[in-house]
Amino acid sequence: MPDPSSPSPTEAVGPYVLVADDDATSRCFLGNALQQLGARVALSPDGGTALDRARAEAFDLLLLDCRMPDIGAVTVLKQLRGDTHALSTCTPAVASSAELDAGAQRRLLESGFHAVLLKPCTLSDLQGILALVAVNGQQLPLLDDKLALNASGTPAVVQALRKLFRQELFHLYEELDALSSDTAVLETRLHKLRSSCGFCGATSLAEHIVSLQHHLKLAHRGAMLPLADFRQSLLQTIDALDAQ
CATH class of the missing domain: 3.40.50.2300 (Response regulator)
Incomplete structure (x- = not known):
């Protein structure tokens, strides 16, 4: 070789x-x-x-x-x-x-x-x-307003969805350690969260979800992705939502 x-x-x-x-x-x-x-x-x-x-x-x-x-x-x-x-x-x-x-x-x-x-x-x-x-x-924005408007229609709808999204992220953050021991449940939550990211323009978090999903699928072949980066992305997105 x-x-x-x-x-x-x-x-x-x-x-x-x-x-x-x-x-x-x-x-x-x-x-x-x-x-x-x-x-x-x-x-x-x-x-x-x-x-x-x-x-x-x-x-x-x-x-x-x-x-x-x-x-x-x-x-x-x-x-x-x-x-x-x-x-x-x-x-x-x-x-x-x-x-x-x-x-x-x-x-x-x-x-x-x-x-x-x-x-x-x-x-x-x-x-x-x-x-x-x-x-x-990648330096993706935490919240892409243009993307969110294209997906959700009006600023009022985007604002309402982001309030619900913030609650979803906070609950996931609190439950993440428990979910890490049940990959099937975690994958289901991640799948749903990707849709919410699209409606709310959370592009950076969406990329972390894609990567985590991919590595969860590879776990049986030895590739393990730690949750530290995903947890950090969750917190950064929550902070960005709170700043609006």
């Missing part, structure tokens, strides 16, 4: 992904698979090298193996987040491993990872992981 660690400037200008994995086979597969999906890829064989590269370069996504022999994914992310001068200090990060139970996955998400990827994985799993870049990279 070709080595994707040094993409040429003429290649597709997709998201720039750092893959750190001490297993050469995994590293090669992940690099080539991500390239097939349109990403530019840099490869690191250990955590120390990955940390140096993440400090020196601005990546769009970090894919870090949990059990590298020098320093693992958790330590790399902790040191990177604490380095305000690093160019990738705020970059979304995904932890990867060949074996993790539910408790270990939860602890990784709580430590700041945006998702967990179990190996072996598929192209579909990696495509879902790349969706993190799309959500984090």
Whole structure:
């Protein structure tokens, strides 16, 4: 397989992904698979090298193996987040491993990872992981008045719908931790919430819903999206509604 660690400037200008994995086979597969999906890829064989590269370069996504022999994914992310001068200090990060139970996955998400990827994985799993870049990279408005008017008709109707929408968001925020343990119920709520987002012009929250729905569907193949970003989007949208 070709080595994707040094993409040429003429290649597709997709998201720039750092893959750190001490297993050469995994590293090669992940690099080539991500390239097939349109990403530019840099490869690191250990955590120390990955940390140096993440400090020196601005990546769009970090894919870090949990059990590298020098320093693992958790330590790399902790040191990177604490380095305000690093160019990738705020970059979304995904932890990867060949074996993790539910408790270990939860602890990784709580430590700041945006998702967990179990190996072996598929192209579909990696495509879902790349969706993190799309959500984090877009600067969509919290409330798009023009979109809401087109969907709902008049300013008075939009205002009335947004009052109901605000209540819906607040109740979901309060129930989110309980819903996270029942993905079927959560998916039903998200489906209904997408319709409300369209009527009220909540474009940014709608994109987070799409991403969360996609990752919930991939959960059985190892891709887990933490609720932190979605929870933050809920709060930001509530604040925007309150400010009107």
